[in-house]
Amino acid sequence: xxxxxxxxxxxxxxxxxxxxxxxxxxxxxxxxxxxxxxxxxxxxxxxxxxxxxxxxxxxxxxxxxxxxxxxxxxxxxxxxxxxxxxxxxxxxxxxxxxxxxxxxxxxxxxxxxxxxxxxxxxxx
Amino acid sequence: xxxxxxxxxxxxxxxxxxxxxxxxxxxxxxxxxxxxxxxxxxxxxxxxxxxxxxxxxxxxxxxxxxxxxxxxxxxxxxxxxxxxxxxxxxxxxxxxxxxxxxxxxxxxxxxxxxxxxxxxxxxxxxxxxxxxxxxxxxxxxxxxxxxxxxxxxxxxxxxxxxxxxxxxxxxxxxxxxxxxxxxxxxxxxxxxxxxxxxxxxxxxxxxxxxxxxxx
Numbered sequence: 001x002x003x004x005x006x007x008x009x010x011x012x013x014x015x016x017x018x019x020x021x022x023x024x025x026x027x028x029x030x031x032x033x034x035x036x037x038x039x040x041x042x043x044x045x046x047x048x049x050x051x052x053x054x055x056x057x058x059x060x061x062x063x064x065x066x067x068x069x070x071x072x073x074x075x076x077x078x079x080x081x082x083x084x085x086x087x088x089x090x091x092x093x094x095x096x097x098x099x100x101x102x103x104x105x106x107x108x109x110x111x112x113x114x115x116x117x118x119x120x121x122x123x124x
Numbered sequence: 125x126x127x128x129x130x131x132x133x134x135x136x137x138x139x140x141x142x143x144x145x146x147x148x149x150x151x152x153x154x155x156x157x158x159x160x161x162x163x164x165x166x167x168x169x170x171x172x173x174x175x176x177x178x179x180x181x182x183x184x185x186x187x188x189x190x191x192x193x194x195x196x197x198x199x200x201x202x203x204x205x206x207x208x209x210x211x212x213x214x215x216x217x218x219x220x221x222x223x224x225x226x227x228x229x230x231x232x233x234x235x236x237x238x239x240x241x242x243x244x245x246x247x248x249x250x251x252x253x254x255x256x257x258x259x260x261x262x263x264x265x266x267x268x269x270x271x272x273x274x275x276x277x278x279x280x281x282x283x284x285x286x287x288x289x290x291x292x293x294x295x296x297x298x299x300x301x302x303x304x305x306x307x308x309x310x311x312x313x314x315x316x317x318x319x320x321x322x323x324x325x326x327x328x329x330x331x332x333x334x335x336x337x338x339x
Contacts, residue, residue, distance in 0.1 A: 028152050028153075036164075066259070067259075
């Protein structure tokens, strides 16, 4: 074992008492992934293969070995499976992402954000 | 608008975006809202998953299974023989259990669980996995250098103790049945369950401390 390995690994044990989810969206992403598998949109095996492959891809591309990267892989795996299985194309997804972004920007802080708020900007 | 005039463009830009969720959060929201519209998803299902697995289950379910195996030899035998069936009879656990294999630590054997592919884990009885379980550092080193990994977690494994590493898949998940510590004679299941830690059921802890259940 090299000292570099040890340095990389040592924080793992210290991570033990960390909260499982740093951000609510991480829980939502996993909840979404499991709900869709339970519904049969894809199989648990397809899910783990895709998640593993996206995670390896990010790490191979130089992403840090952190929970953030793991959850980024979760989101990418979801997007890929939904696209491969047909229900949501990349274009439709990108449109919806920008609509939500616009809805947040158009909604005053503290008020509930609704998707139709994205239209306000377009109507101006 | 006037209060903005004295601020730099950067400050104004920052304020505008201060409550904009991070990009992955927007993407999750986008997928969820599209799936709900298509009738492929019920938001309640996702909320229920989060509530059950993140907040309610935790490792307590697994700890109850371990404690029962310690006091009930027939259950222990059934658990080791067919973990899926034994757990199903004990508890109404969801699909996340998949097929469950329970592996028993003995004075001469220690078991360590990993998922080298992604993060397969018996969610239904242990809750969501800890962050380190998902890190590539753990997933690769648990196989290449398991004794080194255990050492990092403070487990000094004597050379004469055999170490088995179990690689989980989406179809087969593992639960380590740790050894019942001495000094717990006469304890009831509830008190026994209180000393069973999550890590001991993954294998990154070997000796259980009596402190938790002493109260």
